[in-house]
Amino acid sequence: MAHSGINVLFEGTNLTRLLLGMWTTFKIAAVAIIIGLIIGIILGILRTFHNPILRFVLRIYLEFFRIVPTVVLLFLFYYILPRQMNLHMPGTQVAMLVFSLWVAAEMSDIVRGALISVPIHQKESGLAIGLNKFQLYRYVLVPQAVQLELPATINLITRVIKTTSLLMLISVMDVVNIGQQIVEANNQKYPTGVFWIYGLIFLLYFLIDYPLSWWAGRLEKKRLEQTNGE
Amino acid sequence: MKHKLLVKLVALVGIIASITLVLAGCGSSSSSESxxxxxxxxxxxxxxxxxxxxxxxxxxxxxxxxxxxxxxxxxxxxxxxxxxxxxxxxxxxxxxxxxxxxxxxxxxxxxxxxxxxxxxxxxxxxxxxxMKVSVGVVSPKDSPITKVSQLNGKNLIVTKGTTAENYFTSKQKSVDLLKFDSKTQQFNALKNNRGVALADDNSYLYAWVKDNPTYTVGIKNIGPNQYIxxxxxxxxxxxxxxxxxxxxxxxxxxxxxxxxxxxxxxxxxxxxxxxxxxxxxx
CATH class of the missing domain: 3.40.190.10 (Periplasmic binding protein-like II)
Known part of the structure; x- marks a missing residue:
């Protein structure tokens, strides 16, 4: 009997396993994004302060996570650091940690950029009516910066979700890893199965990433309308 | 301005180097049995x-x-x-x-x-x-290759970087090799009669022959055994x-x-x- 490749998806528990893999991917990305965004916002605000030591340290942190490729970071945290420091974490936790630190670094730069692009007269007016530093950030700078940084943030989030496909390297059973298991297990019976499995993985990533990217585009358009519209 | 950047860069390299050294220092005591x-x-x-x-x-x-x-x-x-x-x-x-x-x-x-x-x-x-594996040679059933001497002066298909390529290059110099980059390519080449036989790890060949019954692993073991x-x-x-x-x-x-x-x-x-x-x- 001739087998159509698409049937590979419905054999045994294949589909459930792929969806579970996607759930693992999603969970890691979600935790990393939430933690990363919170830390990133705090660091971003700190980076607009005029303390040279603080700025220098945070700058190094940013550059380190921005320059070193994610693959290398994962490898470093999963294989090399535990060997040197006898500190052991399962793959999923290492993934969450590395991605959180990475998101925090990138986010700090987005937030800093947004804060300093709030028009200077806003800051000066705030100071003129006697707001202290905390109030200035809380009521004037941060609310206006949020609008500016949203599109870039969503862009960052979609990048994080896509990059989880590297997790295979540190033995995390994410959707790509499970996809490969199924492809290899069915190579003989379904030679065209690879197309369907990667096709489904593509679709799953697309379903998560596309709405975000659409939302980012819409927010950006709205912001432009607001600033240039009147 | 440029000078400041240079100082920063040197400092950065210095910090990373010292972190690496500290980490390397911590780790070297892990081999003892206890x-x-x-x-x-x-x-x-x-x-x-x-x-x-x-x-x-x-x-x-x-x-x-x-x-x-x-x-x-x-x-x-x-x-x-x-x-x-x-x-x-x-x-x-x-x-x-x-x-x-x-x-x-x-x-x-x-x-x-x-x-x-x-x-x-x-x-x-x-x-x-x-477990042991070694190089095997697969050929069509209707003109099987069972001895290395049958390969003299003929084209033998191999994949680059495999044990098979290594063995035939160094030990069986009278055989002409036709080299490919992937498993898929090498098996296609055999099917298109680009060579009289194909050499690879015997365990791959056994599995392949099962799906391609018009071929046979005429030489099952050649060259040194490798152990798993x-x-x-x-x-x-x-x-x-x-x-x-x-x-x-x-x-x-x-x-x-x-x-x-x-x-x-x-x-x-x-x-x-x-x-x-x-x-x-x-």
Whole structure:
């Protein structure tokens, strides 16, 4: 009997396993994004302060996570650091940690950029009516910066979700890893199965990433309308 | 301005270098037997053995449609866990991170079709072999190649970087080689009669011939045998000795023949005998 490749998806528990893999991917990305965004916002605000030591340290942190490729970071945290420091974490936790630190670094730069692009007269007016530093950030700078940084943030989030496909390297059973298991297990019976499995993985990533990217585009358009519209 | 940037850059490099040094300094004391987290005693105390396996290499280590790990290596892993009287935890690895998984104490033992080579012996300790592979030569059934002398002056298909290419380049110089980059390409070339035969690891050939019954593995073993062994972290004497004894015991019990019959035979077909793959039972 001739087998159509698409049937590979419905054999045994294949589909459930792929969806579970996607759930693992999603969970890691979600935790990393939430933690990363919170830390990133705090660091971003700190980076607009005029303390040279603080700025220098945070700058190094940013550059380190921005320059070193994610693959290398994962490898470093999963294989090399535990060997040197006898500190052991399962793959999923290492993934969450590395991605959180990475998101925090990138986010700090987005937030800093947004804060300093709030028009200077806003800051000066705030100071003129006697707001202290905390109030200035809380009521004037941060609310206006949020609008500016949203599109870039969503862009960052979609990048994080896509990059989880590297997790295979540190033995995390994410959707790509499970996809490969199924492809290899069915190579003989379904030679065209690879197309369907990667096709489904593509679709799953697309379903998560596309709405975000659409939302980012819409927010950006709205912001432009607001600033240039009147 | 430029000067300031330079100072910053130097400082950055300095900081990274010192961090690396500090980290390197902390780590060098982990080889002594007392704090070896993978000794037999520690494994039994923990109640779990962590085994590095492949998840995508049928029929050695793969996942079937019910999501269960199966294969020749996996059966051995289950047996080892049972005989140690501990639970089994699989850690899926790729060919490239088998050594790192051991060295960073992520796993206790590697059972992932790990071929013994002199380079690998420097970084991990191999136990007794549980399987052998060597180069085989496959040819069409209607004009089979059964002796190397039949290949003289003819085209033999190989894949670059394989043991087969290595062997024929250095030891059988009178054979003309036709080299390809991938498995798919080499098998297509054979089907299109670009050469009279094709050489590769015999275990691949057995599986391929099963799906392509007009071909036969005329020469099953040529050149030196290569052995597949369990590997443990360098210096882990405790687990190494235990594994050696275990392999010896299992060999006597005929465990590997059973393992062959249940896991490999469906892939290799009847043309292959267990003795082509497993080691003699002493």
């Amino acid at each position: 704090n070896n987290p993978s000794s037999v005693e520690k494994i039994q105390k923990r109640g779990t053995i962590r085994v590095a396996v492949f998840g995508d290499l049928p029929p050695y280590g793969w996942v079937n449609k019910d999501g269960k790990r199966v294969g020749y290596d996996i059966t051995l892993a289950r047996k080892i866990a049972k005989d140690l009287n501990v639970k089994l935890k699989f850690v899926q690895v790729n060919a490239n991170n088998r050594v790192d998984a051991l060295n960073s104490n992520k796993v206790d033992i590697v059972l992932a079709n790990f071929t013994v080579t002199p380079e690998r012996k420097d970084v991990v300790d191999f136990a007794k072999a549980y 062994s369990p590997a443990v972290k360098k210096g882990n004497k405790s687990l190494l000795n235990w594994t050696n004894k275990e392999i010896k015991k299992l060999n006597k019990q005929g465990f590997f023949t059973d393992d062959y019959n249940s896991q490999l035979k469906p892939y290799f077909g009847d043309e292959v005998k267990p003795s082509d793959i497993i080691l003699p039972q002493k």
